[in-house]
Amino acid sequence: MTASQETVFLQGHIIDSLILAKVLDTILMMGGTFDLQDVKIGATRDAPSQARIVVRAPSSRVLGEILRAIQPHGAAIEREEDCRFEPAPAAGVFPDQFYATTHLPTQIRLDGEWVEVEGLEMDLGICVDPAKARARTVPMGAVTAGELIVTGRDGIRVTPLARPTERDVFGFMESVVSSERPHQPVIADIAQRMQKLRAWHRQGHAGAKVLLAGGPAIVHAGGRDALAWLVDQGYVQVLFCGNALAAHDMEAGLYGTSLGYGLAAGRSVPHGHEHHLRTINRIRAIGSIQEAVRSGVVADGIMAACVRRDVKMVMAGTIRDDGPLPGVLTDSMEAQQAMRAEIHGVGLALLVASTLHAIATGNLLPATIPTVCVDVNPAVPTKLADRGSFQAVGLVMDAASFLIELARELGWRP
């Protein structure tokens, strides 16, 4: 639930008199939190100081109590305005002054009431239905002519994430990405979180799905069995990948190689470079990955596990894909929509060994979803951490080591 909030303004000799301290203490003691904005300290003794304070509380009732308590000390509620909106001038075009979203919980003020914006995602517009008092995010390309789009900055509230209540690795709100960081405790926390989510998912709770976005390095590096086991055990509900992860996973099943390298022998095998093409060709002949698994042609590995466990798969194509495999979405806007549709209900995102899919997925996710980014290249988790999310954990490590360690934490004994 998004906290209730109100902005108040305090001015005068509020520093030496400890009035500011009293107001802030009162907010905390009554169960609220605050953000100090625009604090101006008077330059001379007789010059007044001023502070703008955003007061947040777990409910509107508590907020009301806090405001009543601090008003006698001079905290004046700032007048809030309704948000403004204009019709989209054409299909796929926002009005000039459109408001661009963040990935943080957002509310807009319609007719004096704060309305939650649905479909949290960064870099979109906000489409308003004043009659129903509802608002949702909308991508630029998806807007239809005449839809009402929020403009300007008035009447819009963006709420920074509250500190998570869980005391695990996600609760520390650090975005430090370091290759020196010990991995084991972080992975143990992720495993614990996945165990809890699996139990919730089985009980039918919303928001308990685990999303994995991965690249083919999972297969190259030897993480295939561990990930297949995780899927089989019901720890993953959504898979985002490209043509390559699926192709090399099934190549490993059919030929025992990954991009021509014998996974067991560790060296290239004669004509091995053809294996992934022959795999793709075979699946194209069968018609679908699902059918290849059902018919027993693909018997093990990640794809087989995903089909067996009915994992939602979105495969997004790229420019020089071979084939591609049936089911790969080659229209990138279509792929974006398909990924967006599967984000709903996700409670943990694992972005493993794919710059492309990790960043695309990261930008689709609201900041409220705990996210783990694993890559040997520190630039990828760093970019994710730069989104300012409090619940993003970056691990600079090899994909296979991560998945194997994670699976072991969860009971995998190969």
Place this chain on the structure above:
Amino acid sequence: MSRLLVCRPDYFQIDYEINPWMRRTNAVDPARAIGQWQALMDVLVHDVGAGLEQMRPVQGLPDMVFTANAGVVVGRRALVSRFRYPERQREEAYFERWFREQGYEVLTLDKNLYFEGAGDLLGFPDTWFGGYRQRSDIQAFPRLSEIFQREIIPLELIDTRFYHLDTCFCPLSGGEVLYFPSAFDSYGQAAIAQRLPEDRRLVVPEEEALRFACNAVCIGKQVVIPAACPRTTQLLESRGYRTYAVQLDEFMKSGGAAKCLTLALD
């Protein structure tokens, strides 16, 4: 010479109850009240050497005798009070008229801000302290600070018996303050302590605070205080002040004493 605005208690009585001291059953003895007031004036004029400006009392406005609440005067500018209780709001027009007739530039605050004059605004030449919560609104002080170009430290009054700042806080000419700390919350006490080191804070014991020891008039090194405050008297004398005790119990029935009965004009 210090000049003080005063108003004869011809119509002084308890007509209503707007602070914990006031009980309509606790009737004022008019002759005694006039006698006590006159004795105070005698001390102020003959012993302390103050000059008095008198304004005419108005029938039906019993509390006009407490001129400290008329407003705040700095030089030739007078800012007129806006009372919280309707019972005293009718006094505003009379105080304002008096200031105008005397040639003061009259200033007022926004209509929706309560501010009860020198009763809630006291201090030293450069730093003032403002009492709020009981009668005056804290929001009045940034405006007053702007008008008079003074720092004003707001202090919350947390004890209804000490409903104006001048009932529990009395700055002295030597830079000390006579005060009753428990009338303030911990923030207010800390703010006072931050501005005034311990040797400049003269703490009045509760039984004397309840006899309005802090409601004193300090002019130069002379202090006029209500009677029966021996420890406060001793404190003041140890700092070199000459004290004059005046019996003012008729006015305490209404919640006021020496300071409340005067307004410093310059």
